[in-house]
Amino acid sequence: MLRFISGDHCTEKEYKLDLDTPLGILEIIGTVEAVSSILFVDREEKEHLIQDDTPDVLIDCHEQLVEYFNGSRRRFSFSIHVKGTDFQKRVWKGLLDLPYGETGSYKDLAVSIGNEKAIRAVGSANGKNKLSIVIPCHRIIGSNGTMTGYAGGVWRKEWLLRHERNHENS
Structure with a gap:
């Protein structure tokens, strides 16, 4: 851990x-x-x-x-050492609960940290994550299933999600 x-x-x-x-x-x-x-x-x-x-x-x-x-x-x-507000740190810790190979939405994440109305703030915090892959912000997608932005590029996000799904049971 x-x-x-x-x-x-x-x-x-x-x-x-x-x-x-x-x-x-x-x-x-x-x-x-x-x-x-x-x-x-x-x-x-x-x-x-x-x-x-x-x-x-x-x-x-x-x-x-x-x-x-x-x-x-x-x-x-x-x-790891994360630099951010208390809210951002809660969001980043919440991302750690999202299982390998699975995805969630900004709304799911907002609900999981006990602040369901903070969807935009969760999105903003997610975008400020400096620990790619390790704090799995790539697992957050739009509530309609679409790929949302990723600091490393959406093509990397798609690759990471595909990679995790391919290795879920290995």
Whole structure:
């Protein structure tokens, strides 16, 4: 299970590590304590490789994401640090309850966090998630079943959902 690290880690040195995926480069950013960002970047080559000083938490995250893309991992278990309002953090924690291979709507998520009228605010918080895949914002679709926006691009969202459905029973 993911471990949420609280507090202000802005003064700590940040490290970066790239992962080449079927969807392009994922850039992992974090400190020695926790991962704070996993986002797709628009570049062809990896710039940030494992170094002698790369923190274990980033290496763990990298390995677990490799397992995810291989279809053998459904949940993640390393420390993360999220920066946001209390409401945003509730939304992001609510996303963790959405099972692998399944989807929900913004309304479903709003109801699950006890604020069914906050559909737009839930959508906004979902769009500010900096921990792609690990906090599975890609599993949120429109209430009519259509694909909604995804920071990494709707085509990546479609691929991730298809990938999870293909590996649900493996």
